[in-house]
Amino acid sequence: MTATDPFPRKVPFKPSPAFVPWFIIDFLLILGLIACFTVLPMFVAAGPEIDVLFPMAVLAGLLFIVVLFIVWTRLYYATMEYELHDDELRWRRGVWFRTTGIVPYNRITNLDLRQGPVMRWLGISTISVQTAGYSGQAVPEIRIEAIEHAEELREILRGYVRACSGRSDGTGTGASVPPVAESPVATTGTSILILDELRKIRMLLEQQKR
Numbered sequence: 001m002t003a004t005d006p007f008p009r010k011v012p013f014k015p016s017p018a019f020v021p022w023f024i025i026d027f028l029l030i031l032g033l034i035a036c037f038t039v040l041p042m043f044v045a046a047g048p049e050i051d052v053l054f055p056m057a058v059l060a061g062l063l064f065i066v067v068l069f070i071v072w073t074r075l076y077y078a079t080m081e082y083e084l085h086d087d088e089l090r091w092r093r094g095v096w097f098r099t100t101g102i103v104p105y106n107r108i109t110n111l112d113l114r115q116g117p118v119m120r121w122l123g124i125s126t127i128s129v130q131t132a133g134y135s136g137q138a139v140p141e142i143r144i145e146a147i148e149h150a151e152e153l154r155e156i157l158r159g160y161v162r163a164c165s166g167r168s169d170g171t172g173t174g175a176s177v178p179p180v181a182e183s184p185v186a187t188t189g190t191s192i193l194i195l196d197e198l199r200k201i202r203m204l205l206e207q208q209k210r
Contacts, residue, residue, distance in 0.1 A: 006149050007156055012081040018122040019080070019146035023073045025118050028066070035062065082144055084156070087164055089129070091142055103142055105164040107131040111154050112140070125150035127157070 007013060039058055075095045083090040092100040110130035119125060127150055128140040147153055 007084055007153050009084050009086065012083045014082075015077070015080055015144075015146035016122075016124050016148045017077075018124045018148075019077050020073055022118055022122055022124065022146060023077075024070055026116075027069050027073075031062065031066070080145075084160070086160075089142070089157070089160075091144075101142060103129060103131060105157070105160045108157070108161050110140075111157055111161075113150055113154060115150075119146075124148055127154055129157075 039062075072095060076093065079095060079098070080093045081091065087105055089103045089105070090101070091103075092098065108129060108131055110128070112128040112130065113125055114128060115125040124146045127144040127147060129142045129144065131141045144150075144153065
């Protein structure tokens, strides 16, 4: 990264280091809620007759889970990378099972910016990338997590989407409008597929007329 271009092409970049405390704080909040609704009622129901070893065992178990999660979060953060290319976004992550993926810009339909209370406090945001193949899914295809300059990165991605989809209306959604006739723009990607389908439909209609 450079001062003038924080997200250069073909150079892997990582989330903010604030990713680690964000994950840990969220996990502790969730774990605390679970403990309040499960473990605490058990102690109250048991009353004074409860074995002193039982709460100690529960606390030791919770502490072990917290330490294990902290170690996993640090290892997971070390594996996270994103990379911008001319026609696609690449990403990789995973501790025990490495996952890599490629998201072509011409398939991106939405770029949503999300920031919860803890993220706002840490000054980071997450960009949810929704694609045409995942339009009916409840989760995005990929989340670019814990980014400090999220607005700037979203605008960069929108520029790539407009360039790859041939749109100049500034929406940056990645949705393409089927052209009535061939044009210099409709030469790559989904535009070619749309033109092929239109040609087939026209040929079928002409055969029926004959």
